[in-house]
Amino acid sequence: MLKAKYIWKNGELLEWDTVNTHVLTHSLHYGSSVFEGIRAYETSRGPAIFRAKEHFDRLHESAKLYHFEVPYSTTKLISSTKKLISENKLKSCYIRPLVFFGYNEMGIIPYKNPVETIIAAWEWGSYLGSEAIENGIRVKTSSITKIDNSMLPSQSKCSANYANSILAKQEVLSKGYHEALLLNKDGNVSEGPGENIFIIKDGVFKTPSPDQSLLNGITAQSVAQIARDLGFVVSYTTLTLEDVLTADEVFFTGTAAEITPIVELDDQAINDGTPGLTTKRIQDLYFNIVKGKKESYKDWLTYV
Ligand SMILES: Cc1ncc(COP(=O)(O)O)c(C=O)c1O
Structure with missing residues (x-):
């Protein structure tokens, strides 16, 4: 550090x-x-x-x-x-x-x-490495279930909640993957240990709704806004593992992870196994916004 x-x-x-x-x-x-x-x-x-x-x-x-x-x-x-x-x-x-x-x-x-x-x-660079932002990451579904909203409120960034994230992440890192994906108690997709997940299928952005035991991420909300501004439909829904595996594009969002393409899940390539074009487009726009290069999003920045 x-x-x-x-x-x-x-x-x-x-x-x-x-x-x-x-x-x-x-x-x-x-x-x-x-x-x-x-x-x-x-x-x-x-x-x-x-x-x-x-x-x-x-x-x-x-x-x-x-x-x-x-x-x-x-x-x-x-x-x-x-x-x-x-x-x-x-x-x-x-x-x-x-x-x-x-x-x-x-x-x-x-x-x-x-x-x-x-x-x-x-000073802190890319959470999952600059390579990850560029080329995408290999993700594994964890055997650790995401703690349910009824057990600990997932809308709270309480330190206690992160014991769940630590277990999930260390499990998949020890098997050589870059990051974990957690399913909720119903077996649906929840989120990463510190990231929200989006899929793009037939031009529609889909992400698990906040009732799926996840943190309603600020990066995710920003990405949803950017996507809508570009004319895409964004749907908050229930996602299954099959939805992710058969998606056209998949990516994680988070303050630390920023926008990181997911190119492989559970050893299966997402689409052709390279970062998707729409993901790249959103990523470029996001980095321009955070670096103050997009006047129309200036309300999102507080200058020091
Ligand atoms: C569990 C969890 N989910 C999602 C996110 C992404 O949230 P945000 O985009 O607000 O950083 C984070 C990081 O804060 C997190 O810890």
């Missing part, structure tokens, strides 16, 4: 190496924290945070679903992030806000513990 100079904690900028927490921090023991993953991209006008408001609003919603409140408003978190990026002199970065129950009492119920907030930002 490429260190930066400062991390923002509870309203202050602290030196990266000195920010710490007690080993009896509640969230270390029980996963009682919520987080975001956000990117800022280099533009001709300096760094711009992509969909900052949507990400920080979702941070508040994630906490609400676990019955607590983020102690800072979205406006304050955005201004603090801007300051952090500029003080760290970052041109582009990954931004990780985390709100967690700190140290006071031990036991499952965290509400007597202080709510602590940090924001870190550092």
